[in-house]
Amino acid sequence: MSLEHQQNLGLRERKKAKTIASIQMHALRLFSELGYNETTVEQIAEAAEISPSTFFRYFSSKEDVIITDNYDPLLISAFEDQPSHLTPLQAVRNAMLSTTSDMSGDEMSTTRERNQLVMSVPELRAATLNNLTDTMHMIAEMVAKRVGRDPGDLQIRTFAGAVIGVNISVMLHYAENPNENFSELLSEALNLLETGLPL
Template identity: 45%
Template structure:
């Protein structure tokens, strides 16, 4: 897959800079007390520019770049890998690309998503979209239609296991290695409890 052009990279950089300011303000002031105007001011953009990147304040927490990374990893995985090994590799590859500063932001976003009711609901919606988005390249690998029920159900099981790993990571304040937690959570799908 070709890398994005300069214009797209600048847009992505702006998007994640806005998110970084939003998460920082949410952590400092609380989610409900923070306005889009405050986020825009901190990011040195206009509120209308904020809404070009994020449709809602909730999206500034729940959206990330990892679905795209994982979908690419699923598409590009060696053909001999099983569906579970393909998904395992995709999730682990995505987490391997997170540096320590970004890991702290992911941890803060996960804390917010678990503690703010509006964000929990938006996260649930986002999770459903992610499952379908990630199931499509898996279904393609299997020679099936993008909305194949079994591929979506399988990806839902994998994402559910990963959510358990992320929740454990958040509950332990980031002390655990998230990749090890992901490995263990996905092993349950293969082996049972």
């Protein structure tokens, strides 16, 4: 793949991620004003100035607006760009921080509001767990490829599970402490994991 093709792919993925973030931002505002159960897909589409069919190009349902995180392709690309001398955890940390540092203020606000909504709606908590399990498998595959191991290896899965656990703890902390810096929290938490979580 040429550098130009990679850059175009990255731009497309970033544009798609920003469109998704915009729809989520409008949806969250409506959820706050009208209530989650009372808000319709049509209302979200109208607020985001898109058609319902465009909405369904990005999301399969209203629930999906909250649990979808379109930064996975960006994370994979950033991870694959990490220098080979870094440990898998250092490479994951750098990749995660590079994707969060590129988020706008609106995107960070949307992330925090999504986390807060997930915490308050039981159906969304359950759906988010499925989504995080998928992300754990993705991280296991990324890391396994980097170190030449099987993604089903217990050590690889444990590593991926630990990274997801850190991510969950940071998301919950950030939802409760919105004035803190998400990227700094994530970096600190992953550093704790790297040092063996001394207590």
